Amino acid sequence: MQRITISIDDxxxxxxxxLSERRGYTSRSEALRDIVRDAVVREQSTVSGSANCYAALSYVYEHETRDLARRLTSEQHRHHDLSVSTLHVHVGRHDCLEIAVxxxxVDDVKGLADSVTSQRGVRYGNLHIIPIEMAADEDRPPHHSHDGQAPHE
Incomplete structure (x- = not known):
């Protein structure tokens, strides 16, 4: 861990x-580390297309748009190997929110995201990519916990 000094306006x-208080950070350093990590991930052009990743694809769509629900389901089935889980929420009389993990x-995930969010009737599409390092996963013990919570894989 390196220590740096920055100048920042009031x-x-x-x-x-x-932001730190609202999110529950115990220090400015923790908040700034997460802000920088988020900026790096958002700079997705730096992530190799062949790199492995997790991603959250969220989008709102009008469920009454002709055949849209069927087309979205078909697109996800065509890429079933990428899907970990999907959450479907009815957000109003005409709109649904879906979140796909x-x-x-990266290239495959972006391809699926583009094919979903470009459908007529889909709005507010967002893809959040989280690069993963396979070596880091191999070094991690099979069961670990966060802040004293129950262990998980």
């Missing part, structure tokens, strides 16, 4: 402190 520091290569 308004931005107040924003970081409010995916695992595969």
């Amino acid at each position: 308004d931005l520091l107040e924003t970081i402190d409010r 995916l695992k595969g290569t």
Whole structure:
């Protein structure tokens, strides 16, 4: 771990402190590390297309759009090997929210996301990619826990 010093204006520091408090960070360093990690992940062009990743694909769609639900389901079945889980929520009389957890290569995940979010009737599509290092997974013990919670794989 390296220690760095930064200069930051008062308004931005107040924003970081409010964010830290709202999210429950115990230090500014923790908050800034997560902010930087998020910025790195959002800079997806730096992630190799062949790299493995987890991803969360979220989108809102109008369920009454002709054949849209069937087309979305068919698209996900065509890429069943990427799907970990899907959550479907009725957010209003006409709209549904779906969140799909995916695992595969960045290129494959982006391809599925593009084919889903480009469908007529789909709105608010967002893909959040989380790169994973296979070597890091191999080094981690099979059961680990977070903050004293029950262990998981």
